[in-house]
Amino acid sequence: MIATAAENRILLCAQNELHLEKTFECGQCFRWNQMEDGSYVGVAMGRAIRVFCEDGNVYITGGPGDFEGIWRDYFDLDLDYESVRLSFCGEGYLGKCAENGAGIRILRQDRWEALCSFIISQCNNIPRIKKIVETLCECFGDELEFEGKRFYTFPDAGRIAALSVSDLAPLRCGYRAPYIINAAGKVASGDLDLELLAVSDSDFARKKLMELGGVGAKVANCTVLFGLHHMHAFPIDVWISRALKEHFPKDFDPSSLGPYAGLAQQYIFYYARSGGVKI
């Protein structure tokens, strides 16, 4: 008799510490998809898993033995997000966003995957970003099997560096193709050392990233926050820009929000994008 999924599940954390929809839909990642039952299935760190809520907890299936080595880190479970969030709660627009953002976590994603994904993201909408990333993985990633279906890992930089622009034609990613290959080459050769940037000053990291073609302030900041996990980084996209114009003082400096400014950014982004839903 084979073990049931329920028996194989691994406890991640309490449900109030990780809100799946908010975390996976707040724009930081592109490979998690919600299923009919509300659970999420995705590929990260070379593994396919399902994440779901039950009895007030969040569990995963599909990653036996990977909790300590992979998922505890990926879901950033060692940081007390609630106390950081509460520090943003209070008067004003940000207070509202923070109240609305309970359970949002900033994932510790693969650095190269984040850089590559955000290069793809420029001037694109989220469904198309997801489609291009998925095609990239199908074409050049490694095949995985999970729950009887095929999934694909995100191809490492070395794999992409070996390709030509025409190899990326199936992605239909337009003018971004040379950016992707160029960045892959720099990362694969060690010319751009993402490990080093992860432990460097975030301003230095952003500056180095912006030396890549096709990487401006926005993409660099997203990579610094979501790929290098510098929580102080505050990417400004059209949604954040709109929110800043409408709800913050003219001379507002996001870095005044402190070491977790990036988390505040996620609260604002999710609130703005979800239509400013009432709490």
Added chain:
DNA sequence: ACGCAGGGTATTC
């Protein structure tokens, strides 16, 4: 049918 925006970037004026 097009025209245009969609989590930008680089170049130019």
Added chain:
DNA sequence: GAATACCCTGCG
């Protein structure tokens, strides 16, 4: 700083 081209989709 503002204007423009860059590739491609999907929406009105």
